[in-house]
Amino acid sequence: MRYVEPVKSVVLFLLVMLSVVLTFLIWTYTPDYKYIEKTEGEEILIKPQKDIEDVIRPYKAIFRSEEEFTGTISNTAMKEIMQIFKGWHILDLAPINNSLSSNYINEIIRADKRMTVFFTGEVPFSAFNTIFQFTDKELPETTFNRMIIDWSNYDNKELTLYYISSNNQSLFRSHVSVSNMTQFMQEVIEPAKKYDTFKEIERGGYTSLYLANSNIESVKYTYYIEDITPELFKNILFPDANIVQRNVESATSEKYTDGMSLMTLDTNLKSLNYVYPAAESSIRVEPSKLLKDSFEFINEHGGYTSDFRYVSAGTNKNQMDYQLYLQGLPVYSKHVITRMTTIWGDSRIFHYKRPYFSLDMDIPSEKEIIELPSGAEIVELIQQSNNLVLSDIDEIVLGYYLITQNQELNIFTFEPCWFVIRKGTWTKLTPEILGGVKNGLE
Structure with missing residues (x-):
């Protein structure tokens, strides 16, 4: 019995040491975690994505030379003009006038050796960042819808550009260094001599109109139209498509909702109308950001399903409109919808209205x-x-x-x-x- 107490002491010591070792191992243990890759949601593209210059494109160009106007609305010519612009180095950008009169606008357009490019909507300067190379890093938060190119000083490989905003009655000017002036003259100015003659329609106290003199x-055209399945838009616009409920309201109306947002189809007009009420906002978004957000929202799901072009902005409502074009000409109708509209809300889309068809063949x-x-x-x-x-x-x-x-x-x-x-x-x-x-x- 005399060995019992020493044995107890040894066992107790061993237990205490084992406890210390186990505690140390627990404190210092690092599990062998396996890296779990983040699985992105499947990207849905209705049609191929586009570049901003596919959506922002002029609809008309007129040329003043030797006291005569010539001009074109050719879709091919508009594409070529935009392509020529690519890479132009804009040396400066300065405001000239912020209270333009209609007569002054008419005068600078009809000056000799000038071409005027017409855009339907007011274009933010930042939208041309992928086309022009601006020396100024911070561009003014303003817009233009006419661009006048003065080539009278082309011998010095320099052009003067004027930017007119009809909405703001403002005029900006910049100088452009063109490395290949010969190309510009051969591909833009020389062909203009063969264009149709245009007539300036003067209107006292108003800006002139410019229209072709010839018949x-x-x-x-007659086209087959391809319907885009509403299920695609449901999967794009709703965060969880699995909880979306579909209700057939009538022979021409369907509704989809997840309790937070609503998508309505009008099968007569072939229109889709999506609203997310919680995003409604009265805060005005600057034109450059508004166009960027609107373009990216539509382009992310390949929503430019045909030749849609930016045509107008309602900045008070954060609204952007895109019109369907065919062969370079706008398409209008009372039978089906031919325009896309986005209204931007609080950091996301609030209202999206569009056709759900595309031109097939x-x-x-x-x-x-x-x-x-x-x-x-x-x-x-x-x-x-x-x-x-x-x-x-x-x-x-x-x-x-x-x-x-x-x-x-x-x-x-x-x-x-x-x-x-x-x-x-x-x-x-x-x-x-x-x-x-x-x-x-x-």
Whole structure:
């Protein structure tokens, strides 16, 4: 028995030491974690993504030389002009006038050796960052919708650019160093000598209109239309598509909701209308950020499903509009929707309205050459009409009127027509509008 106490002491000591060792091992243990890769949500692209210059493109260019205007609305010419702009080194950018008069605008456009490029919407300077190379790192938070290029000093390999904003009545100027001036003259200025002559339609106290003097041959197209399945938009616009409920309201209306946002389809107009009420905001977004956010939102899901172009901005409502174009001409319709609209909210999209169809393929056998009166003739008819006032018109444009020839078979017809634009609203010029004179309008 005399060994019992020493044994107890040894056992107790060993237990204490074991406890110390185990505690130390627990404190210093580092588990062998396996790296878990983050799985990104599957990217959904309806159509291929586009560059900003595909969406921001001029609709008309006029050239003043030797006291004559020539001009073009050719889609090919507009693409080539934008391509020539790429890489231009903008040496400076300075404000010149912030209270432009209409007469002053007319004067600088009609000065010799100048070309004017017309954009439908007011374009923020930052949107040209991928096209021009600005020396100034901080660009002014303002916009322009006409760009005038003065080539009178081309011998020194320098151009002068003027930027006019109709909304802000502002004028900016910059000087451009063009490394290959010969290319600019050969590919932009020389071809302009063969363009149609344009007539300046002067309107006392208002900016002039510029329209072709010659009759216009255009093509009437018939297209198959491809419907884009609403399920794609449901998966794109709702965070969790699995909880979205679909309700068929009527033969022409469907609704999708997850309790927070709502997507409505109008199968007659082929329009999709998405709203996320919680994002509604009265805070005004600057034009440059608004265009960037709107463009990226649509482009991330390949939402430019046809030739959609930026045409207007309502910065008070954070709204951006994109119009459908065909062969370089705007498409308007009362039968289906032909415009995309985004309204930006609190750090995300608040309202998104758009068509859910795209142009599939045209039917060659249905093509038809249509001859339309010249722009100058259209002006004469407007002046004789009691329904229109020339000074109220912002622009007279050649475009397409979309008709649903057979909606069940998704066959649509695009008819070339003249339109007037007033305060962002289009009106098709018909014999009824112009006082009963057909003159090739229909």
